[in-house]
Amino acid sequence: MTTIDVSAVRTRFTGQIVAPGDDGYDRARTLFYGGFDPKPAVVIRPSDPAEVAGVIALARETGLDLAVRCGGHSIAGHSVVDGGIVLDLAHLRAIAVDVDERTVWAQTGLTAGDVTKAVAERGLAIGFGDTGTVGIGGITTGGGVGYLSRKYGMTIDNVLAAEVVTADGQILQVDADSHPDLFWAVRGGGGNFGVVTRFKYQLHELPEVVGGMLLLPATPEVVHGFIREAAAAPEELSVIVNVMPAPPMPFVPEHVRGSLVVLGLVCYAGPAEEGAKVLAPIRALAEPIADFVRPITYPEMFPEGEGGEEFHPTAASRTLFADELDLPRITQILERLRTAPAPMRVTQFRPLGGAISRVADDATAYAHRGRAFMVNVASFLDGPDTRAEREQWVLDTAAIAENGAPGAYVNFLGDDGPARAREAYPGATWERLTQVKRQYDPDNLFHRNVNIPPAS
Incomplete structure (x- = not known):
């Protein structure tokens, strides 16, 4: 070396x-x-x-x-x-908000929480994911699916321009008219094409949301009903439905801790009165164990100190898409969660659609616009010797959930190999990305990512 x-x-x-x-x-x-x-x-x-x-x-x-x-x-x-x-990129933290234009230039050393707070001071918002500590460079280049996606689209759907440093050292300003192929590729193609040092985002007026955590008992009917109601709701509603053992938190009754619950993360991007009406059928599915959903400012969706500096989870995981999540399928998944070997395990359901699906598959490098649901399965490790067992459990559980064409969301991929990279970028998307890679990084300098090799 x-x-x-x-x-x-x-x-x-x-x-x-x-x-x-x-x-x-x-x-x-x-x-x-x-x-x-x-x-x-x-x-x-x-x-x-x-x-x-x-x-x-x-x-x-x-x-x-x-x-x-x-x-x-x-x-x-x-x-x-x-x-x-x-x-x-931690020291690249400049941010410039244009209130009249409703845009922001943000350098990629900033986190999702940093940018969310800065624009919220002007009554504006941009959707990233569901974690405030994630860097905006990584989540944006991979796509960005989060609390505002059904209403305002993915993060990449709100990117107007970018500054990219390429493998040969050029500093390029890219948008729909300047270097359009590179602009297309950095919106979903990951870090394969250069280092994005700043993004220009379109912002949206959002003075408040109805959001927070809703904890329900996990029965097949409750889980299926939550997913069904959320998918059919107005696009102002985005939810993340986590089915997992109840954590030992102060708000969780002693007798519930460790049993399966639905930990729903809810965000309604609209007036409080309308949000209450939309959420009523979900709240009616069962008596809530805890209900922290209320009118809040959007930055409150990202709690301070998420996890803490000493929180470094280790898990086997798999990301996939599903076109249908019926009651029998949900019932099987819950039974596997109930009998799983790991003390901590989770299956996460994200209804998609809305603004995500109104963008053409070839408009950006994210080519799964028509998929109904994203599903993520994880099993936490107790040590290295439990990895094989937990990985097998994850694969078997994911196989129950997965239906429709194979697919993967690149931001949730682990070290899954080239086959899953092709699932993240199917068909013509992959071919176009390899051509852009050949133009801007022919020697594959940027290969520590879900890698797209240059076309031969």
Whole structure:
């Protein structure tokens, strides 16, 4: 392996350099998800896009693997690389809101929570995912499915322009008219085509939402009813239906803890009175164990200190799409959850549709616009020796849920291999992405991702 002269790197960049032995090195190499112990040769936090280009040049010169980090939430651990160079965007945090135009330019060292709070001060919103600590660079380049998706579309549907530093060091301003193929590819194609240093987003007026957590007992009828009602509701309603053992939280009665519950995360992007009417059929499915759904500001959908710095979950997981989730299928999934070997396991259902489905499959690199549901299955590990058992349980459970054409959402893929990459980018989408890759990254410098190799 090529070594790197860290002292020379320190003189080359004005941004922060973190190397083995430095204070903060362990934190700089730690990811959100557990199970990884990478030891990069150097972590570089550039001060501007020109220094981003310089880090890319350093990777080319040394031949060391390059990882790009925004929020460090990569399920596969792509945000850091053992023995290589980590390009950490944490210091690129400029944000500029144009209230009249209802747009924002935001650098990709910001998190979803950072941007959400900044624009909310002006009564505006942009939808990312469901976690405030995720970096906007990673979630946006992968698509962005979250609390506002059925109303305002995915994050990529609200991207107006981007600044991209390519493998050859160019700093490009891309939009529908300038470098349109690259603009198309970075909206859903992941980090395969360069380092996005800032995005311009379309914003929406959203003074408040009806949102929060609704905890219900998990019977097949309740789970099926929740999913059915949410899918049929006005598109202002987006929900995430988690079926899992009840956590040992203060608001959960002692006798309920550990039994299966529906932990529903609810967001109605409209007036409170209308939201109450839309949510009434869901609340009527069963007597709630806890009901924290109320009129709130949109940033309150992202609690402060989610998980905490010491929370690094390790799990086997699988993401998929389903066209139908009928009662017999739900019943089978709940039985598998009830008898699962892992103390903590979850199956998550996300009704899609609405604004997501009104965009053509070929308009962006996300090609699953017509799918009705996204499903995610996870089983947490008790140690390395439980991985094989938990992975098999996840695969068998996912097989019950999956129906319709195979598919995957790239932001939820782990180290699943090239076959699942093709499921994330089916048919013509894959072919077009490989062509764009050949143009902008012919040597596959950016390969620590769900990789799309350049067309031969």
